[in-house]
Amino acid sequence: xxxxxxxxxxxxxxxxxxxxxxxxxxxxxxxxxxxxxxxxxxxxxxxxxxxxxxxxxxxxxxxxxxxxxxxxxxxxxxxxxxxxxxxxxxxxxxxxxxxxxxxxxxxxxxxxxxxxxxxxxxxxxxxxxxxxxxxxxxxxxxxxxxxxxxxxxxxxxxxxxxxxxxxxxxxxxxxxxxxxxxxxxxxxxxxxxxxxxxxxxxxxxxxxxxxxxxxxxxxxxxxxxxxxxxxxxxxxxxxxxxxxxxxxxxxxxxxxxxxxxxxxxxxxxxxxxxxxxxxxxxxxxxxxxxxxxxxxxxxxxxxxxxxxxxxxxxxxxxxxxxxxxxxxxxxxxxxxxxxxxxxxxxxxxxxxxxxxxxxxxxxxxxxxxxxxxxxxxxxxxxxxxxxxxxxxxxxxxxxxxxxxxxxxxxxxxxx
Amino acid sequence: xxxxxxxxxxxxxxxxxxxxxxxxxxxxxxxxxxxxxxxxxxxxxxxxxxxxxxxxxxxxxxxxxxxxxxxxxxxxxxxxxxxxxxxxxxxxxxxxxxxxxxxxxxxxxxxxxxxxxxxxxxxxxxxxxxxxxxxxxxxxxxxxxxxxxxxxxxxxxxxxxxxxxxxxxxxxxxxxxxxxxxxxxxxxxxxxxxxxxxxxxxxxxxxxxxxxxxxxxxxxxxxxxxxxxxxxxxxxxxxxxxxxxxxxxxxxxxxxxxxxxxxxxxxxxxxxxxxxxxxxxxxxxxxxxxxxxxxxxxxxxxxxxxxxxxxxxxxxxxxxxxxxxxxxxxxxxxxxxxxxxxxxxxxxxxxxxxxxxxxxxxxxxxxxxxxxxxxxxxxxxxxxxxxxxxxxxxxxxxxxxxxxxxxxxxxxxxx
Numbered sequence: 001x002x003x004x005x006x007x008x009x010x011x012x013x014x015x016x017x018x019x020x021x022x023x024x025x026x027x028x029x030x031x032x033x034x035x036x037x038x039x040x041x042x043x044x045x046x047x048x049x050x051x052x053x054x055x056x057x058x059x060x061x062x063x064x065x066x067x068x069x070x071x072x073x074x075x076x077x078x079x080x081x082x083x084x085x086x087x088x089x090x091x092x093x094x095x096x097x098x099x100x101x102x103x104x105x106x107x108x109x110x111x112x113x114x115x116x117x118x119x120x121x122x123x124x125x126x127x128x129x130x131x132x133x134x135x136x137x138x139x140x141x142x143x144x145x146x147x148x149x150x151x152x153x154x155x156x157x158x159x160x161x162x163x164x165x166x167x168x169x170x171x172x173x174x175x176x177x178x179x180x181x182x183x184x185x186x187x188x189x190x191x192x193x194x195x196x197x198x199x200x201x202x203x204x205x206x207x208x209x210x211x212x213x214x215x216x217x218x219x220x221x222x223x224x225x226x227x228x229x230x231x232x233x234x235x236x237x238x239x240x241x242x243x244x245x246x247x248x249x250x251x252x253x254x255x256x257x258x259x260x261x262x263x264x265x266x267x268x269x270x271x272x273x274x275x276x277x278x279x280x281x282x283x284x285x286x287x288x289x290x291x292x293x294x295x296x297x298x299x300x301x302x303x304x305x306x307x308x309x310x311x312x313x314x315x316x317x318x319x320x321x322x323x324x325x326x327x328x329x330x331x332x333x334x335x336x337x338x339x340x341x342x343x344x345x346x347x348x349x350x351x352x353x354x355x356x357x358x359x360x361x362x363x364x365x366x367x368x369x370x371x372x373x374x375x376x377x378x379x380x381x382x383x384x385x386x387x388x389x390x391x392x393x394x395x396x397x398x399x400x401x402x403x404x405x406x407x408x409x410x411x412x413x414x415x
Numbered sequence: 416x417x418x419x420x421x422x423x424x425x426x427x428x429x430x431x432x433x434x435x436x437x438x439x440x441x442x443x444x445x446x447x448x449x450x451x452x453x454x455x456x457x458x459x460x461x462x463x464x465x466x467x468x469x470x471x472x473x474x475x476x477x478x479x480x481x482x483x484x485x486x487x488x489x490x491x492x493x494x495x496x497x498x499x500x501x502x503x504x505x506x507x508x509x510x511x512x513x514x515x516x517x518x519x520x521x522x523x524x525x526x527x528x529x530x531x532x533x534x535x536x537x538x539x540x541x542x543x544x545x546x547x548x549x550x551x552x553x554x555x556x557x558x559x560x561x562x563x564x565x566x567x568x569x570x571x572x573x574x575x576x577x578x579x580x581x582x583x584x585x586x587x588x589x590x591x592x593x594x595x596x597x598x599x600x601x602x603x604x605x606x607x608x609x610x611x612x613x614x615x616x617x618x619x620x621x622x623x624x625x626x627x628x629x630x631x632x633x634x635x636x637x638x639x640x641x642x643x644x645x646x647x648x649x650x651x652x653x654x655x656x657x658x659x660x661x662x663x664x665x666x667x668x669x670x671x672x673x674x675x676x677x678x679x680x681x682x683x684x685x686x687x688x689x690x691x692x693x694x695x696x697x698x699x700x701x702x703x704x705x706x707x708x709x710x711x712x713x714x715x716x717x718x719x720x721x722x723x724x725x726x727x728x729x730x731x732x733x734x735x736x737x738x739x740x741x742x743x744x745x746x747x748x749x750x751x752x753x754x755x756x757x758x759x760x761x762x763x764x765x766x767x768x769x770x771x772x773x774x775x776x777x778x779x780x781x782x783x784x785x786x787x788x789x790x791x792x793x794x795x796x797x798x799x800x801x802x803x804x805x806x807x808x809x810x811x812x813x814x815x816x817x818x819x820x821x822x823x824x825x826x827x828x829x830x
Contacts, residue, residue, distance in 0.1 A: 013451040015441030016623075019434060022456070026430030036428040037463060039456035041437070048452060048474070055470060059463070189486050193526050199488075209487070210426055211567075219431075273723075280703030281696030284717045288695030289806070291771070299723035301716055302699045308688075308714035311756070341726070356706070366521075386521055389546055391704065392569070 001034040001171050004056035008067035008077050009151055010043040021066045021156055028160060032168060033176040033223050034062070044074035053084045057144050062171070064164075067151030069134040071113045077148050078137075082121050085141045092120035094128075095135045102133060127163035131155040138167055145171075177230035178221035179238055180254035184214070184403050186245060191216050194244050198237070205237045214396040215257070216248075247413075250406055257402045262290030264409050265297075265346075273344035274300040274401075275313055275334040277325075278352040278368065283398050298344050303334070313337030313349075326351055326363045328371070328380040335371035335378050346408070347373040348401050354393045368397050374408050381414055416449040416586050419471035423482035423492050424566055425458035435568055436481045443575060448589050448638055449477070459489035468499045472559050477586075479579075482566030484549040486528045492563050493552075497536050500556045507535035510550045517548065542578035546570040553582055560586075592645035593636035594653050595669035599629070599818050601660060606631050609659050613652070620652045629800075629811035630672070631663075662828075665821060672817045677705030679824050680712075680761075688759035689715040689816075690728055690749040692740075693769040693783065698813050713759050718749075728752035728764075741767055741778045743786070743795040750786035750793050761823070762788040763816050769808045783812050789823050796829060 005025045011017050022039045029036050037059055042048045049068075056063045068077030082088055096118035103110045117134045120126050124137035132155040138147045147164055149156045183191065188211035192199065195218070199207050205222040220237045224230040238252055250260050265272055274283050284300035287293060301312045306325065309315040314337035315330055323329040334349035352368030359365045366385035371378060381404055385396050407414045420440045426432050437454045444451050452474055457463045464483075471478045483492030497503055511533035518525045532549045535541050539552035547570040553562045562579055564571045598606065603626035607614065610633070614622050620637040635652045639645040653667055665675050680687055689698050699715035702708060716727045721740065724730040729752035730745055738744040749764035767783030774780045781800035786793060796819055800811050822829045 007454075012437075012454065013441055014445055015438045015443075015451075018438050019454070022427075023430045023433050026428055028430075030429055036430075037458065037460075038467075039422075039427065039434070039454070041454035043452065045452075052453075055466075189526050189528060192487050192528075208425065208489075210431075211485075219429075276696075279700075281691075281699030281715050281717065284696030285694075285700050285809075288719070291805075294719055298720050299716070299718050299727060300696050301714070301727075302696065303714050304703070304709055305713050308757070312714060312716075342723070358709075364520075384521065386523075389569075390706070392546075394700075 001032075001062055001173075002060040003029050003034050003036050003062040003064060004038040004040060004060045005029070005036060006052065006056065006063055006065040007039070007041040007151075008044065008049065008065060009041070010074075012041050013043050020153055021151070024153070024157060025064055025066070025160070028165065029064070029168075030176065032165075032172050033174040034168075034171075044068060044076060046076050046080055049076065049080045050084050053081065053146070057084075061143065062145045062147065062168075064147045064149075066149045066156045069117070069136065069148060069150045071111075071116050071134075073113070075116070078119065078121065081139060081146050081148060085121075085139055085144070085146060087121040087123050087139060087141070089119040090122045092118050092126055092135070095120065095126060098128070098135075099133060125167065127159055127167075129155055129159055130162065131158045136163070138164070174223045174225060175227045175230050176221060176223045177227060177234050178219060179234050179252055181218040181220065181238060181241055181249055182251040182254060182257070183216045183218070183245060183248040184250055184257060184399055186216060186248045187211070188216050191218070191245065195241065198240060205233050207237065207241075213392060214399050217254070250403070257399055257406065258286050258290060261402045261406050261409075262287065262293055264406070266290075266292060266295060268409070269296065270346055270409065271296045271298055271344040272346040272348070272405075273298045273338055273342040275338040275347070275349040276300055276302045277304060277309070277334075277350060278354040279350055279394050279397050279401075280304070280354075282394050283348070283350065283401055286398050286402075298342050301338060309334065314340065324360060324363055326353055326360070326367055326369060328369050328382055331369035331371035332378050332380050333371075335373040339373040345374070346405060348405060350397060350401055352397060354390045354397070356390060366393055368400065370401055370404055372404055372408060379404070379408065379414060416447075416477055417475045418444050418449050418451050418477040418479060419453040419455060419475045420444070420451060421467065421471065421478055421480040422454070422456040422566075423459065423464060423480060424456070425489070427456045428458050436566070436571055439568070439572060440479055440481070440575070443580065444479070444583075446591055446593065446636070447580075447583055447587050448591050449583075449586075459483060459491060461491050461495055464492070464495045465499050468496065468561070472499075476558065477560045477562065477583075479562045479564075481564045481571045484532070484551065484563060484565045486526075486531050486549075488528070490531070493534065493536065496554060496561050496563060500536075500554055500559070500561060502536040502538050502554060502556070504534040505537045507533050507541055507550070510535065510541060513543070513550075514548060540582065542574050542582075544570055544574055545577065546573045551578070553579070589638045589640065590642045590645050591636060591638050592642060592649050593634055594649050594667055596633040596635065596653060596656055596664055597666045597669060597672070598631045598633070598660060598663040599665055599672060599814055601631060601663040602626075603631050606633070606660060610656065613655060620648050622652065622656075629807070629814050632669070665818070672814055672821065673701050673705060676817045676821050676824075677702065677708055679821070681705075681707060681710060683824070684711065685761055685824065686711045686713055686759040687761040687763070687820075688713045688753055688757040690753040690762070690764040691715055691717045692719060692724070692749075692765060693767040694765055694809050694812050694816075695719070695769075697809050698763070698765065698816055701813050701817075713757050716753060724749065729755070739775060739778055741775070741782055741784060743784050743797055746784035746786035747793050747795050748786075750788040754788040760789070761820060763820060765812060765816055767812060769805050769812070771805055781808055783815065785816055785819055787819055787823060794819070794823065794829060
C-alpha cells in the first residue's frame, strides 16, 4: 500500500513546532509493510490542502492526515476531504452525544463552533478520541482511503494505536522485517564501495547505508508473505555484510556503541575510570548516560592543563617536553597514573587536538592518542580524525575510546 | 516571497530521523519575511522528486531543499533539479580542488563517486560547505529559484547562515529586526503570565516565548520599512521585558549561558575547575565547548563513587553518613577540596540525583546541591528540579551551575 502522510497546521510552517507526527506515522506505516512515499505539510488553507490531497491520490492509495479537526474556523480538513472525495458532512449522533456528556462532566458551556466537531463525512468510519474532543475518521472511495486524525500528538498516537491501526490491518499484505547494522571506523563511501554489488543487485532485501557523526549504519529490510521468510532473507544478507566488514560492526540490533560497551561492563562487572583531555568530560558524560552504570564507573579526571595532568595523573614533565602533550607516551602515562589512583579494571585515557586551533609541528588538528590500562597491560592507539569541527572531533574521539574498550573486552585486534 | 521547503531522504520517510531541517528553515525564512506555504519530503526517487519540484513552483518562487547531495548513487537532487529547470551538470573547478586538497590533507584516498560532489549545474551559484564535503547551490530561472543544501543539519545550518541567507537577502522587501532574550530560572507559563498584556496587545513588534530545556527565550520581532524603525521598536519592547523579568535574563543577544559565562571568565582571566557527580562530566564538556577556554579551565574531577569523592576531593565519610551524599554539606566539601588541589579562582561542585532511580527518604529525584568556592568564600545552593527525565535533569543542573557562576561574577544575588 502506497501512502502519503499529511500534516495540517500553520504553526509547523512557522517553525514553531517540530513535526513529530510524521515521524511516528512513518514508523507505524512502515511496520505494517506500507510504503510511505511523501510527507506533506500545508497550512490552514482550503485550496492548497485540496490540491495536495489530489496530488497524493495520484500515486498513493492512502492519505493519512493529522491536524485541522478542531472547532475553530481555520480547521477545515474535513470539509476539504469531503470536497475532494465527493462526500458531505452530516451530524454524527454518537460524537454529538459525547461532546454534550463531556461538557456536562467538566461543567463547560459549549459554544456553537464546538458542535462542528460532531459533523462527519456521511460515508465515514468514525474513530473516537480517548484523549481529546475531536473524533477522527476514515473515508474510502474508489479504492482510495483518507484517514484524518487530530493534530496533538497525544491524541493522535492514542487514536492511531486504538482505532486506526486495527482499521489499516485489513490492507496489510506483506510482513516487513528489518535489522540495522552499526559500524565504527569506516566511512560511508568506503563502506558503500565494499557493499556495492550487494546494493546494486538489491530487490529484496533492500540495503541502505547512512552516515551519522563518524558512525555508519546499514539497514537491511525485507518484505515477504510471512515473518519467517522475511527474517530469513534479512539474516542471510546481514551475514554477507558481516563477512565483508564484520571487523567494524559493533551491533546488528541498532544499539549505540555506548550501550553495547555499558552492557558488557555491567554484565561482567568490569570497573572503569577515565582520564580525559581534549574530550573535556564528554567520555564520562556519554558513559554515564547508561542507566545503572554507577555500579562500575568510578571516576573521570578531566585534566585540561599540563599542571592538572601532572598533579592528578602523575604525567612527567619530561615526557611532555620530549614527546609533546599530544603523544602516545603521555596517553600511556595518563592511563597508568589513573590506574594507580583508582584501581579500576579499565583505565582509559585520551589526549589530542580537538581544534579548531592548537596544532603543532607534526601534530595536526584531529590527532588523538588513546591509552588503556587493562589486565596488567597498557595499550596505546593513535588516530587521525577527519577534523570536521571541534564538536564532531570530540564526539568521534569518544567513539574511538569506546571502540577500543569494546575490542579489548572482546579480545579482538585493536587496530 | 512564497517558499516551499523540500527534504530529500528515504530515512525521513522510514521515520528514522526527525525532520529538524524543515523547522530550522521555516524559522529562518519567516525571519526574512518570506511566506512558507509547504513542507515536502520525498525519498531518493527521481520521478517523485521532479514532480514535487514542479508542483512547488506552481505556487512558489523559491524551493529550498536539503539532502541528496552526497557521493552515493541514491543522491540525485542535483540531477533532478537540472532536469526540471533545464540545466545540466558540469565539473566545478573550485569544488574539485577542495575535495582533492581536503583528501590530501587527511591522507584519504578518494573513490570515484566522491567526485560526483564536484559536479554542479552550469548556471548555478555554488555555496561552499564549511562543515563537510558536499557544496550547495542556487539556480535561478524565469523568476523561480531552487536552492539545494546538504542534508546533515550541522552542514546545512552553517551553509544557510554563511552563504544562503546573504544570497536570499536580495529578495527581501521589508526589513525584519529581532532580538532574542534568554532567561534561566523561570518557567514558560509563569513568564507568559508576566508578559501577558504585552503579548495580547501585540501587532508589531511581535513577542513570542519559547521553552527550551529549562531555559526560556523571548523573541521580539519587528517588520518595518527601515532598519532603524524596526530596531527602535524592538529595543523599546526589550526594555519593557527587562523591567519585568530582568532578574532572570542572562542575554539579550541570543547567546547561550555557557558562552556568556565563558566570555566573562576569559575576559577577566578567572581560572576555573569543577567537581562533578550527577552531571557525569557534562559541566566540563559544556564549558570546554567554548573556544579558547583552555586558558582558564584547569580540570574537572568527576567523582561518581563515594571512594572517588573521598580520595579525590577529601570529602569526609562522616559528612556523607551524617548528611547523605546529596547534601549542601557534601557539595561544600567538594568545592573546598577541589580548591585546595587546583587553586582555581572558581571551584564549582555538584552532587544530586539525576534519576530515574536513586532517591532516598527526604532526598527526591531531581534534588541538586551546588557548591562554589570563590574569593575566599564557599557558597551553596540547593535546587529542586522538575524531574522530567535523566538527561533533562543533567542539562538543567549544568545550567544551574553556570547561572550560579554568572551571578557570583556579576556580584548579584545568587537565589
